[in-house]
Amino acid sequence: MESVPYDKRSGKIWFNGAPIDWSDVKIHVLSHGLHYASCVFEGERVYGGEIFKLEEHTERLFHSASRMGFKIPYSQEVLNKATKDIVAIQKIKNGYVRPIAWRGSEMMAISAQQTKINLAIAAWEWGPYYDINKGIRLNISKWKRPSPDSIPWDTKASGLYMICTLSKHEAEREGFTDSMMLDYQGNIAEATGANVFFKNKSGELHTPVPDSFLNGITRRCIIDIATSKGIKVTERKIKPEEMNDFVGCFLTGTAAEVTPVSQIDKYKFSVCDVIKDLSKSYQSLVRKKTAA
Ligand code: PMP
Numbered sequence: 001m002e003s004v005p006y007d008k009r010s011g012k013i014w015f016n017g018a019p020i021d022w023s024d025v026k027i028h029v030l031s032h033g034l035h036y037a038s039c040v041f042e043g044e045r046v047y048g049g050e051i052f053k054l055e056e057h058t059e060r061l062f063h064s065a066s067r068m069g070f071k072i073p074y075s076q077e078v079l080n081k082a083t084k085d086i087v088a089i090q091k092i093k094n095g096y097v098r099p100i101a102w103r104g105s106e107m108m109a110i111s112a113q114q115t116k117i118n119l120a121i122a123a124w125e126w127g128p129y130y131d132i133n134k135g136i137r138l139n140i141s142k143w144k145r146p147s148p149d150s151i152p153w154d155t156k157a158s159g160l161y162m163i164c165t166l167s168k169h170e171a172e173r174e175g176f177t178d179s180m181m182l183d184y185q186g187n188i189a190e191a192t193g194a195n196v197f198f199k200n201k202s203g204e205l206h207t208p209v210p211d212s213f214l215n216g217i218t219r220r221c222i223i224d225i226a227t228s229k230g231i232k233v234t235e236r237k238i239k240p241e242e243m244n245d246f247v248g249c250f251l252t253g254t255a256a257e258v259t260p261v262s263q264i265d266k267y268k269f270s271v272c273d274v275i276k277d278l279s280k281s282y283q284s285l286v287r288k289k290t291a292a
Contacts, residue, residue, distance in 0.1 A: 006122075007066070012137025014086045014121040017074075025120060031114045033102025037159035039062035044194075045096040046087055046123065047286045051097060052254075054080055056217050059121050064155035065101055072115050079121075084280035087123050096126040098257070102158075102204060120258050129255040130220070132279055135271045136177040136251075140240060141167035147184040148212045156214070178251075180264050183212045188238045194256040195219040197233075199248030199274060204232040218252040218282070225281050231274070243267035250275050258282045 012019035027110045033039035041064075050059075058076050072079070083097060085252050101121075104113035130136055143163045146153065149159060155265045167179035171192075180196065183189040186225035188208050190196055195216045197207045205226055207219070244251075249261040249269040260271040 001048065006124075011090045012086065013117075014082045016118055016120070019089055020084060020120075025122075027102075027118070028105045030105045031102065031110050032104060032107060032115050032120075033118070033158070035108070036103075036110065036112065037157070037162075038068060038112060038115070039102035039158040040068055040071070040102065041100040041105065041156050041158065042097060043156070044083070044099070045126075045254050045286070046092045046095045046097060046256075049084060049087070049093055050085060051160065052286045053217050054083060057254075059266070060099065060217070061099055064152070064157055065117070067155045068157055069100075069151035070103065070115075070186060072119060073117055074119065074267075079119075083121050083123075086121050089121045090125075092125055094127065095124050095244050097121065097123045102163075110289065128257065130177070130259045132257065132259055135249075135260040135269065137175075137177045137263040138180045138261060138265070139174055139176040139193075140169045140265045141179040141181045142171065143167050143170075144186075145182060145183045145189040146182050150184075152252050153212050154210075154214065164271065168192045181213075182240065184209075185237075188237070188240060189213050189245075191251050191253075191256075193254030194251035194259065196261075197222065197250050197252065198238070198243070198246035198269075200246055203274060204234065206236060206238060207234045207236045208238050216253055218254055218257070222252050222258065222282065223252075223279060229277075229281070240265070248272045248275050250278070257286075 009022055011022050012021050015024045016024045042061045044057045047051050058079050101119045103112050104118050106115045143166050167181055171179035178191050180191055181189050190213045199204050199205055226233050251259040260275050261269055
């Protein structure tokens with residue numbers, strides 16, 4: 001299954017109002033979203049047949065679209081139901097959901113005010129993104145997160161991801177698993193598809209302030225979990241050289257879940273019990289509904 005290209009899989013995809021055959025979902029090469037990145041998306045996980053934080057993801061999709069200056073032509077309720085329907089139709093037990101909205105083919109120039117907004121939701125069976133038992137290694141990207149006045153930074157707009165793919169490819173070429181991106185001022189920002197936390201020698205967590213990158217849903221969950229365990233979490237600007245003083249590090253994201261990090265550039269971290277425990281607590285939170 002894994003090696004089958006995504007356009008050759010089977011089942012249904014919700015496309016502009018209804019579930020249709022996977023192979024019938026086609027868009028024209030002259031689509032504004034493809035040429036000009038007028039496109040926003042979400043990434044959701046399914047655990048035991050339930051979509052974790054579905055409403056928050058749908059809300060963020062609408063927020064992303066609005067920041068990109070377009071309106072999704074459905075209500076959030078309709079999309080929540082459509083997402084559940086497609087997960088049920090695809091019989092997804094543990095998997096991933098990808099809603100995506102983009103400007104169509106009615107106009108093909110910078111100005112695209114009259115384009116139709118298309119919307120698709122695809123879902124597939126999917127396991128863990130990284131091996132969560134051993135830490136992954138990251139380089140530091142030469143590409144930076146843009147300043148907040150250069151792009152709608154608090155969104156999952158496709159255009160933002162060209163920086164992530166460039167960074168990730170460069171990291172992989174150098175033998176790393178992922179890449180740590182700095183912000184436009186040189187502070188630590190985030191990995192290519194996940195937020196980052198550090199643990200200091202006193203057992204406290206420190207995480208960058210999300211003021212030029214996504215304040216992830218998983219990030220917020222982990223802050224809540226850690227706080228409820230009595231772990232102090234500080235959100236602040238963090239310079240790369242401060243990594244010298246941190247003893248632990250992990251990434252958080254819908255796909256990455258809680259992924260321990262063993263190395264960023266020349267800085268080494270240990271996969272300690274606190275991180276393993278947070279990872280376990282996150283796993284029980286996401287499966288809570290079905291375990292009950
Ligand atoms: N940053 C980036 C660039 C991402 O793509 C993601 C994944 N959506 C995150 C952070 C983490 O966000 P979330 O926890 O909401 O998945």
